[in-house]
Amino acid sequence: MSAFIGKIKSHTRQYSQLISAVLYNCHITGFADGRIYKGASKGVCVPGLNCYSCPGAVCACPLGSLQGALAKSAYKLPLYMLGTIILFGIFLGRVICGFLCPFGFLQELIYKLPFPKIKKNRITRALSYLKYVILLLFVVAIPMVKLLPGFCKYICPAGTLEAGIPLVIMDEHLQNQLGLLFSWKVFVLIMCIIACSVCYRAFCRFICPLGAIYSFFNPIAFFGMKVDKEKCTGCNACIHFCKMDTKKVGDHECIHCGECASVCPEGAISCGRR
Numbered sequence: 001m002s003a004f005i006g007k008i009k010s011h012t013r014q015y016s017q018l019i020s021a022v023l024y025n026c027h028i029t030g031f032a033d034g035r036i037y038k039g040a041s042k043g044v045c046v047p048g049l050n051c052y053s054c055p056g057a058v059c060a061c062p063l064g065s066l067q068g069a070l071a072k073s074a075y076k077l078p079l080y081m082l083g084t085i086i087l088f089g090i091f092l093g094r095v096i097c098g099f100l101c102p103f104g105f106l107q108e109l110i111y112k113l114p115f116p117k118i119k120k121n122r123i124t125r126a127l128s129y130l131k132y133v134i135l136l137l138f139v140v141a142i143p144m145v146k147l148l149p150g151f152c153k154y155i156c157p158a159g160t161l162e163a164g165i166p167l168v169i170m171d172e173h174l175q176n177q178l179g180l181l182f183s184w185k186v187f188v189l190i191m192c193i194i195a196c197s198v199c200y201r202a203f204c205r206f207i208c209p210l211g212a213i214y215s216f217f218n219p220i221a222f223f224g225m226k227v228d229k230e231k232c233t234g235c236n237a238c239i240h241f242c243k244m245d246t247k248k249v250g251d252h253e254c255i256h257c258g259e260c261a262s263v264c265p266e267g268a269i270s271c272g273r274r
Helices: 004-024 029-033 060-074 079-092 095-099 102-111 122-127 128-147 150-154 158-168 179-199 202-206 211-215 236-240 259-263
Strands: 225-226 269-274
Touching: 004 095, 004 102, 029 211, 060 079, 060 128, 060 150, 060 211, 079 211, 095 211, 095 269, 102 158, 102 179, 102 202, 122 150, 122 202, 128 150, 128 202, 128 211, 150 179, 158 179, 236 259, 259 269
Parallel strands: none
Antiparallel strands: 225 269
């Protein structure tokens, strides 16, 4: 029975991710004419990773906006962007990763491909800290020193998939300007797809700096997974079942997907306001 309920919750979460992807990118005509939407709503950020330059995007990406604000701030704190991200983090933490991120949804679909899988281990747990290094270097240091959005320009596979490739396909002028950087970004995207096909949410776990930011708020977020300590026996069935590099329910690596609740023999795990 618990497995059946867990399956229903899993489908509900996937629907939530799909709906988020559609709502974030509902400017359908943008895909037809190859133009970036620049309406008033682009001044507002969505919670999940979604490229500003995607032809269908109707809002901004919090990670891209943060980099842009740091690059233009002349070493002043971009209070608006920091406040927006902090607000998302305090309310939801990495619930956003589990329920509201289109690229997270794509990673889960890719993982369903019939390839051998790499289960979490000591190496994956060590690699999970790489995203914090990427956060410091490409989201903070490069924008402030080089005055350009480092992660968006050199790494972000979501931007390449959602914006770079569609815009290049639809714009002959851009096709004539392709160079080494675009080739590098396509290579990163391909490597990310391969990694996600064998390792659950590889980008989310090892690379995504937005997930790294939200992870700081996981212990204090208003919503998420919670454990009834009176019922919990410490069997760790939840941690063994979890595909993320968690050490306990709700820690910095937990995306609050809720799947662990289906395997808890004591029914000690639930999702809601904490």
